Amino acid sequence: FPAENIRNFSIIAHIDHGKSTLADRLLELTNTISASGSNKQVLDKLKVERERGITVKAQTVSMFYNHKGKDYLLNLIDTPGHVDFSYEVSRSLAACQGTLLLVDAAQGIQAQTVANFYLAFGQGLEIIPVLNKIDLPGAEPERVLRQIESAFELDTASILKISAKASINIDQVLPSVIEKIPPPVGSRDKPFRGLLFDSWYDKYVGVVCMLGIKDGMLRKGDKVVSAYSDTKYDITEVGIMHPEQLPTGYLHAGQVGYIVCGMKSASEAHIGDTFHHLGQTVEVLPGFQPAQSMVFAGIFPVDTNDFRKLDDNIKKLTLNDASVSVHKETSHALGQGWRLGFLGTLHMDVFRQRLENEYDANIIVTQPTVPYKITYKDDSFKLVRNPADFPDLEERSFKVAKLQEPMVIATLIFPDEYMGKLIELCGTRRGEQLEYVYVDETRVMMKYRMPLAEVVTDFYDELKSRSSGYASFDYEDGGYEDSDLVKMNVLLNSKPVDALSVILHRTQVDLVGRDWVKRLKGVIQRQLFDISIQTALGSKIIARETISALRKNVTAKCYGGDASRKMKLLQKQKEGKKRMKMIGNVELPQKAFYDFMDKS
Ligand code: GDP
Numbered sequence: 001f002p003a004e005n006i007r008n009f010s011i012i013a014h015i016d017h018g019k020s021t022l023a024d025r026l027l028e029l030t031n032t033i034s035a036s037g038s039n040k041q042v043l044d045k046l047k048v049e050r051e052r053g054i055t056v057k058a059q060t061v062s063m064f065y066n067h068k069g070k071d072y073l074l075n076l077i078d079t080p081g082h083v084d085f086s087y088e089v090s091r092s093l094a095a096c097q098g099t100l101l102l103v104d105a106a107q108g109i110q111a112q113t114v115a116n117f118y119l120a121f122g123q124g125l126e127i128i129p130v131l132n133k134i135d136l137p138g139a140e141p142e143r144v145l146r147q148i149e150s151a152f153e154l155d156t157a158s159i160l161k162i163s164a165k166a167s168i169n170i171d172q173v174l175p176s177v178i179e180k181i182p183p184p185v186g187s188r189d190k191p192f193r194g195l196l197f198d199s200w201y202d203k204y205v206g207v208v209c210m211l212g213i214k215d216g217m218l219r220k221g222d223k224v225v226s227a228y229s230d231t232k233y234d235i236t237e238v239g240i241m242h243p244e245q246l247p248t249g250y251l252h253a254g255q256v257g258y259i260v261c262g263m264k265s266a267s268e269a270h271i272g273d274t275f276h277h278l279g280q281t282v283e284v285l286p287g288f289q290p291a292q293s294m295v296f297a298g299i300f301p302v303d304t305n306d307f308r309k310l311d312d313n314i315k316k317l318t319l320n321d322a323s324v325s326v327h328k329e330t331s332h333a334l335g336q337g338w339r340l341g342f343l344g345t346l347h348m349d350v351f352r353q354r355l356e357n358e359y360d361a362n363i364i365v366t367q368p369t370v371p372y373k374i375t376y377k378d379d380s381f382k383l384v385r386n387p388a389d390f391p392d393l394e395e396r397s398f399k400v401a402k403l404q405e406p407m408v409i410a411t412l413i414f415p416d417e418y419m420g421k422l423i424e425l426c427g428t429r430r431g432e433q434l435e436y437v438y439v440d441e442t443r444v445m446m447k448y449r450m451p452l453a454e455v456v457t458d459f460y461d462e463l464k465s466r467s468s469g470y471a472s473f474d475y476e477d478g479g480y481e482d483s484d485l486v487k488m489n490v491l492l493n494s495k496p497v498d499a500l501s502v503i504l505h506r507t508q509v510d511l512v513g514r515d516w517v518k519r520l521k522g523v524i525q526r527q528l529f530d531i532s533i534q535t536a537l538g539s540k541i542i543a544r545e546t547i548s549a550l551r552k553n554v555t556a557k558c559y560g561g562d563a564s565r566k567m568k569l570l571q572k573q574k575e576g577k578k579r580m581k582m583i584g585n586v587e588l589p590q591k592a593f594y595d596f597m598d599k600s
C-alpha cells in the first residue's frame with residue numbers, strides 16, 4: 001500500500017458514547033469480522049473491560065476498504081478513554097493523523113470528550129466530529145451541535161449523524177475518514193523508526209508490541225534497538241492486527257502493526273519508546289516519558305500462608321501491565337505485603353478486580369495515597385508513597401523544610417441546576433476555581449485546581465450523587481504545590497495501626513478524625529471485650545469512640561429451634577469473616593481499610 005492509501009485514525013469519546021459499538025460496525029462493514037451476533041465489542045478483550053464497559057488496554061485493528069475504486073488500508077487505533085491512562089492515550093494518538101470525536105446526541109459533550117479533544121488537538125490531529133445515538137428518542141442533535149461549536153470551534157456544517165447501534169449512516173464514516181484525514185507522512189527510503197504505543201503479554205509468544213512505522217521498513221529477522229533502554233532485539237514476527245495477529249513479513253512507513261521480539265516482560269516495552277535498526281542512529285520520536293504511578297496502595301494477603309501464591313499472581317499480572325509499580329512492604333499490623341503504584345484509582349480497582357477474578361485472591365487493600373514530596377532542612381529530599389514513611393508531628397516540626405502534594409486541573413461538565421452543590425463539593429475538597437463557562441444554554445463547564453489526594457478518595461462518587469449522575473469529570477496533571485500536611489494515626493485499644501494512618505491537610509484533621517472513628521465503629525464487630533477507637537495527631541487525640549463488649553450470642557435471637565434460620569445466621573457470620581484481619585486481638589474487615597467494594 002502506498003502511503004496515500006493508508007489512514008491511521010482513532011475514535012475518542014466519553015465513556016458509553018458508543019466507541020466500541022461503532023468500532024464493531026466498522027469492522028463488520030469492512031468484513032474484518034463477520035456481522036453475525038449483535039454487539040461483539042471486539043476491541044474490549046479482557047473480562048474486566050466487558051464487565052465494566054471500559055477500555056483498559058488499547059486494541060488496534062487494520063481494515064481493508066474500497067473507496068471510489070481505490071483500495072485503502074485503514075488502521076483503527078483504539079485509545080483508552082479514561083483519565084488514568086492519559087499518557088497512553090496521547091501515545092496512541094501520536095500514531096494517528098486524525099480522529100473521530102464521537103458525541104452522544106442525547107447526553108452531549110462530557111468531561112472526557114473535552115479532555116480527549118484537547119489531547120488530540122494538541123497533537124495537531126484532524127478532528128472529525130460525529131454525533132452518535134441519533135436513534136434515541138431523547139436525542140437533541142441541534143443542541144449538541146451548538147455545544148460542539150462553542151466548546152471546540154469545530155465546523156459542524158457537514159457533521160455525521162449516526163447510530164452505531166441501529167446502523168444508521170455507518171456507511172458515511174469511512175469515506176469521511178479517507179477524505180478528511182491526511183495520509184501518514186514519512187519515507188520508506190529513510191532509516192527505520194518506529195513508535196511503540198502499546199504492548200501486551202501473550203501466553204504463547206510472550207510480549208507483543210504495537211508500532212507505528214514512522215520511516216523506513218521493518219522486516220522479520222531484522223535486529224532492532226530500543227532508544228530508551230539501548231536493548232537489542234531480534235524481530236521474530238511482524239504483522240498487522242486483522243483483527244487477530246496476521247503475519248505479513250514486513251511493515252513499511254505509514255503502517256501500524258505488531259512485532260514479536262523476545263521481550264520477557266511487559267516492563268521492557270516502554271510506551272512512547274522509539275525503535276530503530278541496530279547500527280543506525282536516528283532522531284528519537286518526541287515526547288517519551290515513563291508512565292508515572294500517582295496512586296499507591298498496600299496489598300496484603302488476608303491469610304499469611306497465601307503470601308507466596310499472591311506474590312506469583314502479582315508477578316503474572318504485572319507481566320501484562322508495566323504501568324503497575326511493585327515494592328515489597330512490611331506492616332506491623334498486616335505483615336508482609338506489597339506497595340503497588342497505579343496510574344489512578346480506576347487502574348487500581350481494575351488491577352484488584354483482576355487479581356480476584358483471575359487468581360481467586362483474598363486480599364486486604366489499604367486506603368490509596370498519592371506521592372508527597374518532602375524537602376528536609378538539610379536539603380535532602382524524599383518522595384513518600386506510604387503514610388508509614390511520613391514524619392510524625394514532632395519529627396516534622398524540627399526536620400522538615402517543605403512539604404508538597406500533587407495537584408490536578410479538573411474539568412467538570414453538568415446541568416447548571418447542580419452548580420451550587422458542586423461548587424460546595426469542590427470547595428470542601430480544597431479546590432480553587434479557575435474558570436466557568438456555559439457550553440450551551442443550561443450546561444456549565446467548570447475548571448478547578450485541586451489536590452490529587454482529594455480526587456482519589458470518594459470524590460467521583462460524591463460528584464455523581466450530588467448531581468444525580470449528571471456531572472462528568474476528568475482531570476490532567478497540575479504539578480506540585482506547597483501544602484501544610486500532617487499524618488493522622490488510628491489507635492485501636494491505644495495501639496497505633498500503621499496500615500490505617502493517613503496523610504491529611506491540617507485543616508481537615510478534625511473533620512476526618514471524627515468521621516473515621518464513627519466509620520470504624522460501624523464496621524468493626526462487637527467482641528467479648530470493649531474496643532476503643534481513637535484518631536490522633538502525634539500525641540494529641542482528636543476523636544474517640546468505644547465499641548462495648550458483646551453480651552449475647554448471635555444465635556440467641558433465634559427463638560425456639562428454628563434450625564435453618566440458625567444455620568443461615570451462622571453462615572452469614574462466617575462469610576462476614578472472610579475478609580477479616582486480626583489486628584492485636586481486634587478483628588478488622590476490609591471495609592476498615594478502604595471501602596472500594598461499594599464503588600461502581
Ligand atoms: P463506549 O464506552 O464508548 O465504548 O460505548 P459502547 O460502545 O460500549 O456503548 C455504550 C452503550 O451505548 C451500549 O449499551 C451500546 O449498546 C449503546 N449504544 C452505542 N451506540 C448506540 C446508538 O447509536 N444508539 C443507541 N440507542 N445506543 C447505542
Ligand code: MG
Pocket residue numbers: 019020021044053054055
Ligand atoms: Mg468501549
